[in-house]
Structure formats: C-alpha cells, structure tokens
Amino acid sequence: MITLKECNVCPRMCRVNRYETAGYCKAGVTLKINLYQLHFGEEPNLSNNKGSGAIFFSYCNTNCVYCQNFSISQFGWGKEISKSELSDIMIKLQELGANNINLVTPTHFTPQIIDSLQMAKKDGLTVPVVWNSNAYESIDTLRKLEGLVDIYLPDFRYFDNLAAKKYSDAEDYPDVAAKAILEMLRQVGHIKEKDGLAFKGLMIRVLLLPGNKNKADKILEWIKQHLGNETYISLMGQYYPTYRASAYPELNRSVSQEEYNYIVEILNSLGFENGYIQDRTSSEDWTPKFFN
Ligand code: SF4
Incomplete structure (x- = not known):
C-alpha cells in the first residue's frame, strides 16, 4: 500500500507524515503546480501542431545539480491546488485542444x-x-497507475552509481530506473501511433551529459538488450550548465559535437528503429524519427 502518512511513494522511503511535514522532496500533502500550458516543444508525436497539455509539478524526488527547472523542482515555486482543481485543469487543457495531458515531474504527488x-x-x-x-520510482507506486497512464515518458539518466550520487543524490538510480522502466513497458508496451500522434506506449529520454558522465552509451546498450530495438528513444542533446553545475567543472560546458556524434553513432549501430534525436543546440529542434 502506498501512503502519505509514512511516505513510501518513491524509492527514498522517507516514512514521514506528509500531512504534517515534508520529506526529501519537500512536497507536502497538497498538490502544487508551477504552470500548465499547451507545450509545443515536446517530441513531435506528443506536441504535434496542437500542443501537449503540460502540467509542471513543483518539487522533485531527486536533486540534479544541472536541473534546468530548478526554480520549480528545487525551490518549489508554484501554487497549491486541490485535487479537483487539478482535474479541472486537465479538462481545460483537453478543451483547449491538447493532444494529451503531460504530467511533468509527477512522482512525489502520485x-x-x-x-x-x-x-x-x-x-x-x-x-x-x-x-x-x-524514472526514480518504485514498482508498487507505478502499479497504481496501470490503466490510468497511457504513455510513459521516463528519463534514463545514469548507468553509473557514482555519477548518480554525485550529480543527482541518487546512488541507486541505475538499478531503480531500470526496474521502473521494465514495469512501464509491461503496462503499456512500445509506442503506438495514429496520424503521427502517440496514443500509447513507452518512450525513453536519454540525456547526454558532457564527457558522457552518465554513460549514455551503456544506457542505450541496456535498453537494446532488455527492451529491444523497437523501443522509442528520445536522445536529448541540448544540455547546458545551469543551477549548481558550475561547481562541477566537468559539467560546466555543453556537449561537444564529437561527444554528440559518438552517441548518435552508438544509437545507430545498435539498430534502434524508432525515436528522435534532439539537436545539440536547440531544445525544440528534433530530427524526425526512424534512425535508419
Ligand atoms: S515522495 Fe517525497 S517524502 Fe515521499 S518517499 Fe519520496 S522523497 Fe520522500
């Protein structure tokens, strides 16, 4: 059973009573969001021309030193709302024409x-x-989402425990994320599309860090081995140093063209069939799917 009274919602297992206090993620019991909007910069099979109905939740259960949304995830900027208000926002986004409801960093409010x-x-x-x-999520919590979530869009951020500890304070991330992603695939399978829009399935975001510090090549090899080359991959190349990244000289630069080319080569050599490659310098410029 997942509970907020002795919070076991995510792998941190803080066991705090969220009705009285907050745990690692700093989230209380009341929902808090920073923003909701039609988002046109997500992967093309999510945003398309009508936009993805994105809802950005405040706080996060990891603490990434390079987080691009740190004011939302770490400082918790946002507004508290009730569960029925969140429901109304979802309906409103649908009425505005959103292709989907895109719950961004939702885990701690599951x-x-x-x-x-x-x-x-x-x-x-x-x-x-x-x-x-x-993807820093527990299996028991993910199982509660079965039948409610149509598309899983997890990061697979690290294949290196020391890097996961150093840059996201989550040493067990590789193992936790691998198990979470297998559960996601079990629930929804690979991406299915109609008229260029995804309506069900799993798409995995793989972020490139400078110097391949997160071992993105190993992440891709694991995905190929355990989930198959039909897995939708979204390769994210537009890392830039922000938040506390300047304290880590090895992360205080963008990904070089050589590093980017190396991962794209790995992606192609592994024979992945579906996905997107984000431009190295623009977060909203995606090379269309089908790598080969
Ligand atoms: S959701 Fe927050 S309070 Fe609950 S276990 Fe995770 S980090 Fe801790």
Missing part, C-alpha cells in the same frame, strides 16, 4: 494525481495521459 485522474476521467477526459518522470 497518490493525489491518481485521485485527480479518476475525477477527470469521470468528467470526460479522453486524451492520452503522459507520465513524464525521472
């Missing part, structure tokens, strides 16, 4: 979001629901 999703579905939410997470 129990509350489940209630909101159930309300929204009763009120007529029909567009696909996207779970856009860091």
